[in-house]
Structure formats: structure tokens, C-alpha cells
Amino acid sequence: MTATTKIIRKPARTLADQSYLLEVVKGLGVTLKHFFKGTAQLVSGNRPDPVKEPYAEGVATIEYPDEKRPYARRWRGVHRLTHREDGSPRCVACLCCSTACPAQCIYIKPAEYPLDDARRGYERYPEEFVIDELRCIFCGFCVEACPCDAIRMDTGLHMTALDNRASFIFDKAMLMSFPSQDNTFLSENPRHEPGDESHPGIDRVRGGH
């Protein structure tokens, strides 16, 4: 059996290619087209939004600090503590997140509600909730572990460069001050407080009978 060979020749260059002059003119045509298009867009201020139309023809620069490309929704940024309707943290201080945390960067000091509070005995609240963002490895296990959807990483903020280590230790007030990318302090998963009419069936206020 004989091997078949296919000889691929270098594409022949015509005299026009060789002279280079014509090719220079062609190249100038391309760059001039881009130049006039870009200039017209910038002068008229009528350029495609690089954030919303990243593949549109024309000037594509995102001027970063002024314009930002939003991160994907599943992107894990700086943590936030979600709020209840009344503005208190949803966290019930169950310590699931700090247990799940492989970097052990979460410190929670749980506290009981006052004696007369209906939630006493059922829930606790975090008196302190501290995350060392320098130690955090942004794995997202805390978010997975949380049974109350109280900790989320959907702020869309990446860690900024701060100039000392202490600044990276975020306390409860700071963690509660970040909204989500959608600019809400709540969570997408609604929380039904005990006795909520829209949430029929047994609960700890109505009892089971």
C-alpha cells in the first residue's frame, strides 16, 4: 500500500501583494474606517453601551471605575448578612457557617432573646458576627451551609485593597451594610415570620392543633 501524500503549497503571492503598496492602501482603508467610525461615535456621544452590548461594533472600552461590567449572579463576592423585614439580621446564630468554614474565618457570638420574647427558646441572634475577609478563601461553603439564607455572597463587590489588616475584619454592622447586586438588603427566599397568614399550616405561634 502506498502512502498518499497531499502537497500543500504556500499560497502564491501576486505581484500586487509583493509590491506591498496596494496592501498598505487596503490596510489603511480598514484602519481609516475604524478611525472615522470611532471618532463619530465618541464625538456624537452615541456609542454602544460597552456593558450592555459588549459585542456591538465600535468603541468597546469599559471605563472601569465609572462603568462596571456586573459580575455573574453566581459570582462569589464579599459576604453580606441579609435583613428581615424589620431590618434585624436573619441570622439565628446556629453556627452552621462557622462550622462549615474551611478557613475558620467566621466568629459568631450567639445571644439569647430576652425572656419575654416569643423567639426565645426557638432562635438565637448573633451578638457579634465577624468575618476575617483576608483569611476567607471565598469558597461559598458558608452560603451553602446557612439554613436561613442569612449569609450570601451576591454583593458583586470584590475585595478592595485596604491598607491594614484590621480593616479586613468585617463586623456585623459592616456585613449588614452591603446590599446585593440587585440593591436589596433582603433575600430572594422569603422568610415567613411565625403567624404569617400567607403561610398556612402549623407554626410555633398557631400551634399544631
Added chain:
Amino acid sequence: MLFWIQAFVKIALIVGVLVNMAAILLWVERKQSAMMQDRVGPNRAAIAVFGKRFRLAGLVHSIADGIKMVWKEDWEPKTGDKLLYRLAPIVALVPPLCLFAVIPFGPTLYIDHAREMFSPAWATEATARTVPLQITNLDVGVLFIFAVAGAGIIGSALAGWASDNKFSLMGGLRAASQMVSYEVAMGLSLVGAFMIYQTVRLDEMVAWQQEHTWGIFVQPLGFVLFAVSAIAETKRVPFDVPEGESELVAGYFTEYAGLKFGMFASGELVEVCTSSAILVTIFLGGWHMPFFTDRGLEFIFRGASAVSPEVAAQFVASHTMTPGFDASQGVTTASLLQHCANAFASVNGSFVWHWPHWAVVVVGLGNFVLKAAFLIFMQLQIRWTLPRFRYDQIMKLGWQMLLPAALVNVLVTGTAILFFNGPSGG
């Protein structure tokens, strides 16, 4: 006395414009390349005036660059040749500035008659005070340009040698060899133009082109050859092997910092300006534009006779004697312009629109500036379009293509002149 005043004013004007053009071209280059590459370009630097920040579309970056260069540490290589090291940037910047000395950038200004209509009689008046818009009118003309442009080599060669750095030395060598090679092609590419114009004086070249046609139409090959050589002389992309940042760090100015580096950089940009100005003067009619004469716009239909000065004078006189015009109130430029606009009329089958002398001078100056600006734009466009040539390609292009082509151009031009004018010559 007038001679000295006008010489100083013109020199100050030209040097001021050129040095500032270097700063402006820095901005143009950044912004233009950004536009070509679908970017925004520089736009962050701002000047704060009363709390308001003016960004001027990135023009402030040039100022910031200047400030940066002035304040940078003026570091010098310890083992280099101190004197030559300091001399090199000066030698690199001064020749491109000097080149402009012989370039006529506008028509001759008759200052005593600036508000009047042009009369050829002024030129023969013994007392006429003239200001030729050209710093000096040398008989050697273009040869001066070749000589001074050739001196530009010395700057980069000196820089390469005095830096005591192998990269610099290689860059200096490359710069010297490249510029010497392209000087040859550059000189020969203009011989055809000399043969047609029968002069090397630049003002006479412009006059020839005003009388006949632009040089680019009689010397198209010469124009291309000269343009290519001129771009090679500026040592910019695609002919920037002397700089060659991918191989030689920064070539001959590797060891330069601060304002000395700035002098090399602005020298390059000034060279872009001057080479454009030379191209405009020799091939694009200088300050001339179609139908533009000493007197204004004249469009002569075929078969119609040209307007004689007497007719023109009569023509203007007839319009200046119209009721709205009162000579006793003094001739204001505005009133004259108004009357010239009225004079836009058909004379003997031709469109004639005569302007006062100052307007002619201003328009001539504008022609020159616009044409030069266009060529500068095209040079920057070429610089940002083409990739760098390899060193052997540059030598091959210079010696094996441009030089023979220039010789052929001389041959063809000579043959054509003999054919059209006969053995006695033009």
C-alpha cells in the same frame, strides 16, 4: 531693521508652533490610535479650575507628560561619554526644527498694502516692504534640507555611542545605516522634480506649481518614493528598527530619561511635521490651492481670456464706488470684504472673486497648514497601521527597490521632458 524684526518673529513663530505641535501630536497620536483600535484613548487627566475638572478630551495628558519629564530624575550612565551623551538629544532635536527655515508657508505679504487688492506693481516697487512667509530663501533650497536632515543621523548615532550600552549602540548603528540608506533614495526621488521645476529653490517650486499643476500630478512616483523615504527618516513604525523595543529595549535612547528622552521623542514628532511640510511644498503645491491666485479665486473658463490686472482693478473700483461705500470713512476690512463678496461675479465668462491682500495671505497660510495637517494625519495613520519591517527588509526596500525606482523615475522624467520640449529643453 524690518528684516531683523520679521526674521525674529518668524523664527519664534515657527519654533513655537513646531515645539507645541510635538505636544499636540503626542495627543493626536494617542487619540488617533485609540480610535483606530476601537478604544477610548487618554481621557483621565484633568485640570481643576474652581473645582471644575476639565479633561479636554485627553489633551491634558500631554501637559502631564511634560511635567513628568521635567521632574524626573536626570539619570546618566556612569561610564558613558558625558559630553556626547548630553549633546545627542540637542543634535537630534535641532535639525528637524531648522528644516523649516527654508519652507515657504504662505504667499509674500506686502505689509503696506495689506488691506488693498493685489497689484503686481507692488512687487517692482522699490519701497515695497515685503514679508516673505519663509524664514530664509536660500538658493540651495532643497539641498539645505538634505544637508540638515542628514545631520539628524548624528544625534541618534551619538546617543547610541555615548550611552555605553550594547542595546543603545545597536540602535545607534541601525539608525545610522537606515538613515544613510534612505537619504540616497530621498535625494534621488526629488531629482525628477528638480528637472521639471528647473530649480531647487522652494519658493520657485511653489510658484511653478501655482502656474502649472501640483507636483504630485507630474511626479507621482517621486511623491511616493519621497514619502516612503521621509517616513523612514523619522525612524518611526514601520521603520523603527533603531528603536525596536521588542529587541533593543528602546534602541539608541535606552539610557535617556526625563527631558532628554523627551527631546528625542519630540524630535521624532517635529520630524513628522517637517517632512509633511516638505512634501506639501514640493508635491502638493505649498500654499497654493486650485483657482487660487495672488488676488483671490479666479476660475477661468476654457476659451475665456484671463482677467487682466487692469480689468480687475476697474472691477474692484466699480464696486468700491457703489453707494454703500464711502472711502472717506476709511477702508475697514469688514467693508472691503463685503464689497469683495459683491464682486463675486462673472467677468468675461469666468468666475472671479478677488479678496484684499491680507485675506489672500491668510487663506494661503491656511492652505499650507491644512495640507500639512492632512499629511501628518496620514503619517500617523500609517504608523499605527503597519507592522515593523525586519532590518534586512528595510535595507532591501531602500537599496533594491526605492533606489532603482528613483533612478527609473529620473530616466522617465528626462525622456518625457525631451519628448515634450525637444532637445533644447524647457
